[in-house]
Amino acid sequence: DIQMTQYPSSLSASIGDRVTITCRASQGISSYLAWFQQKPGKAPKSLIYAASTLQSGVPSRFSGSGSGTDFTLTISSLQPEDFATYYCQQYNSYPISFGQGTRLEIK
Amino acid sequence: QVQLQESGPGLVRPSQTLSLTCTVSGGSISSGDHYWSWIRQPPGKDLEWIGYIHYSGNIHYNPSLESRVTILLDMSNNQFSLKLSSVTAADTAVYHCARESSYYDSSGFHHYYYYMDVWGKGTTVAVSS
Numbered sequence: 001d002i003q004m005t006q007y008p009s010s011l012s013a014s015i016g017d018r019v020t021i022t023c024r025a026s027q028g029i030s031s032y033l034a035w036f037q038q039k040p041g042k043a044p045k046s047l048i049y050a051a052s053t054l055q056s057g058v059p060s061r062f063s064g065s066g067s068g069t070d071f072t073l074t075i076s077s078l079q080p081e082d083f084a085t086y087y088c089q090q091y092n093s094y095p096i097s098f099g100q101g102t103r104l105e106i107k
Numbered sequence: 108q109v110q111l112q113e114s115g116p117g118l119v120r121p122s123q124t125l126s127l128t129c130t131v132s133g134g135s136i137s138s139g140d141h142y143w144s145w146i147r148q149p150p151g152k153d154l155e156w157i158g159y160i161h162y163s164g165n166i167h168y169n170p171s172l173e174s175r176v177t178i179l180l181d182m183s184n185n186q187f188s189l190k191l192s193s194v195t196a197a198d199t200a201v202y203h204c205a206r207e208s209s210y211y212d213s214s215g216f217h218h219y220y221y222y223m224d225v226w227g228k229g230t231t232v233a234v235s236s
Contacts, residue, residue: 034222043111043228044203049210055224087154091207091222095169096144098154 002026002090006099012107013078021073021102023088028068032092035064035073038101039084047086048073078104109134111204111227119198119234125191129204129227136185137162142207142221143187145178147200148229155200159207159221160187194234201229 003026013019023033031051038044046055048064051071061076075082083106088099115127129143136143142159149155158168160178168176177190191198207221 032218032220032222036223036226041228044205044223044226046222046224046226049222049224050212050218053210053212089154089223091220094156094167095171096156096223098156100153 001095002029002093002097004088004090004097004099006088006102008102009100010103010105012105014107015078015080017078017107019075019078019104021086021088021104023066023071023073023099025069025071025090025092029090029092031067032090033064033066033071034089034091035062036087036089037082037084038087044087080106109206109225111206111225113202113204113227113230115202115230115232117231117233119194119232121195121234121236122193125189125194125198125232125234127189127202127204127230127232129187129189131185131187131206134206136180136187137182139163140208143178143180144205144207144223145189146203146205146223148203149197149200152200157189157191196234199232199234201231203227203229 005024033051035048036044036046047058052064063074086102110132112130119125144159145157158178160166175192179188204227205223206225208224
C-alpha cells in the first residue's frame with residue numbers, strides 16, 4: 001500500500017498570506033494526486049486533481065504541483081473562506097490513501 | 108449538480124452489522140464513468156478508503172476490511188449502500204460516500220484513474236453497547 005505523508009499538520013496564517021502544503025508518497029504515483037478541502041459539518045470539496053488541474057469552479061489562487069513522490073498545494077493569497085483542513089489523496093493504485101491533513105488556522 | 112447524502116443509524120451495537128445508504132441526486136449511479144465509494148474517518152485518525160462499486164458490478168474493497176464489507180447498488184432508487192459486519196468500537200467513525208471519476212487531460216488522453224470529485228458530508232456512526 002502507498003503511504004501518504006502530509007505536512008505541516010497545522011499552519012497559522014493571515015489573510016493575504018501565501019501558504020504551501022506538502023504531500024509525499026512512499027512510492028512514485030506519477031501525477032495521480034488530488035487535493036481537497038474540508039470544513040466542519042460540510043462535504044469535502046475537491047480542489048485539484050492530476051496534481052495540478054484545478055477542479056471547475058475552484059478559485060485560481062489555488063494551485064498544485066509535483067509528480068512522482070513530492071507534491072505541493074499553494075494558496076497564493078489567503079481569503080477568509082480558505083481556513084479549513086486540507087488533504088491530499090493518491091489514486092495511482094488501490095487502496096486509495098490519504099494524507100493526515102493540514103489544519104489551516106487564522107493567525 | 109450531483110449531490111450525495113448518507114443516511115443510517117447513528118448507533119450500532121458491538122458485533123452487529125453497520126448499514127448505511129448513500130442517495131445520489133442530480134446524476135445517475137448507472138453512469139459508466141464513475142465509481143461509487145465509501146470512506147471513513149475514526150475520531151482523531153486518518154481517512155480510510157473502504158471500497159467502491161461500479162454499475163457493471165465491478166467491486167473493489169480495501170483488503171484491511173474486505174472480510175467484513177459489502178457494497179451494493181440499488182439502481183431503482185439511485186442509491187448505493189455499505190454493510191460492515193461484526194463491528195467493534197474501532198469502527199466508530201464519520202462515514203462518507205463519494206463519487207470517483209476518471210478524466211481527460213489537455214491532449215485528450217483518457218486517464219482511467221479515479222479520484223473523488225464529489226463527496227457527501229458524512230454521517231457519524233458510534234459503536235457502543
